[in-house]
Amino acid sequence: MKEVIVSPTLPEVTARVQDGPIPSIGPDEILVKVVIAASNPKDYRHLYITQKSVNSGDDVAGYVSSIGKDVKTTGEFRIGDRVAGFHKMLLPGGAYAEYAVVPAHTAFIIPDNILFEEASTIPLTILAAALPLFRRQNLPAPWIGRSKNAEPLPLIVYGASSALGTFAIKLALLANIHPIIAICGATKSGLTSLLKSELGDTIVDYRPGVDAMKTAVKEALNGLKSYHALDAISENDSWIPISQLLSPGGHLSVVQGGPPDKYSKPSIPTEVNIGYTYVGSAHYGAFNSSMLNQPADKDSVVKDIDFAYVLMRYVARELANGNLSGHPWEVISGGLEGVESGLRKLQHGEAKGVKYIYRIAETRGVTSESDTL
Structure with a gap:
């Protein structure tokens, strides 16, 4: 699996794509095969505060690939469902990767009328x-x-x-x-x-x-x-x-x-x-x-x-009935290889009314999201 590790270097963050294992999940989590990851200012700000180098992406949209045992009992999520979610900040399994880990209570089913791109702009924010x-x-x-x-x-x-x-x-x-x-x-x-x-x-x-x-x-x-x-x-x-x-x-x-x-x-x-x-x-x-x-x-x-659990289910319903929408977005080319560019643009204050997002399938060596989950 390819993922991005972001480091709090000066004067700008740096981000490197590396290979690593697919992350494991806890009983109350789901594993998401990432289609789109989205950036937030905290993705670099928190690193300077904590002096950590980590996969700092937390907004994710993709397909359910695996389900924790406690989540299975609810029957809410199934393998292959389109989902968006908010990953636990600064922990392994972040959004800048082929697979990400999301607690089930901060995830929602993406309605059929909503693109992955739009859904990725929503959870954390x-x-x-x-x-x-x-x-x-x-x-x-x-x-x-x-x-x-x-x-x-x-x-x-x-x-x-x-x-x-x-x-x-x-x-x-x-x-x-x-x-x-x-x-x-x-x-x-x-x-x-x-x-x-x-x-x-x-x-x-x-x-x-x-x-x-x-x-x-x-x-x-x-x-x-x-x-x-x-x-x-x-x-x-x-x-x-x-x-x-x-x-x-x-x-x-x-x-x-x-x-x-x-x-x-x-x-x-x-x-x-x-x-x-x-x-x-x-x-x-x-x-x-x-x-x-x-x-x-x-x-x-x-x-x-x-x-959070109630809000995310409400969000899914309101997206489906057209009463709520995501935020305007701008795709940064290159997939995971574009994360460094996107975060630097955020540092420079270039995001005017948009969120920067990344299509993981554009990363060199990454298979399409439509392939086996």
Whole structure:
């Protein structure tokens, strides 16, 4: 089996294709013959933090090749099923390979109307969007929803055109959360067709500057108090002006760690709670002890595993009925040999409104996905 090992070299990551054994699976996992792997910024960021060299891909779409014994008892997955899933971060069996390992509860059956390419853009990122909104901030989950006559429930999303920001908006729309204040730059065409201006949803451009952005958000809120926000970028102090737009008792979710005082600067209102988003809680039901701004209620995080299970089945259904879609993608040529190029493009900030994906069959020496599973 061919797989890619990514290393946190400077100034850019390096990635080498190597041969290795097909990974084994645990009782609650499935083995996926990979058709498409997709990249995320964490695929290189986590390596610099941990100083590990590993197959860091976690978004995968392909065919079920093997099923763990506990998964068999549910009858949910069968050999040959088209599936997409979120692999456990930094562990063996990653997505940048011919075969990958995925916990069954973070996988879903790909409906017939969805391409592998589209499906690969979804698993990790939709979980990373759903956990802060519906677990940490306790907004009503999409399958519960809100009455059409419900009072306005504003949600501010910074970095709205990123994959994470866009999936957060798609989920909020399914949950009937409005108005949505989508803050982004030039890449906003994909948001225009999503948002519902008649319900107060608004796009705000951050490029004129912080003060102009804050003024535009306040105008869009039109006197409403806002208690919920997601900073899908969390770079260059982006969370500070967003925190200043929230009412006392508000909650802002951020997606990057850093030094201990990163989210406690004097310019951040003390009455606003800033919470870190850890998508790995979908696998472990816990945060790492060293992480900043963790939930105070550690027991509640255990239920993130059950939440992930329900979310992924809901995602499959909504994809099938056309109420949900993946993120726009760009294919990096060369299959696994293109991973280094794709991750470097991410490092350089070149991904504007797209996710980079890799067709494994394009790798030299790799057989087609239609061959024996």
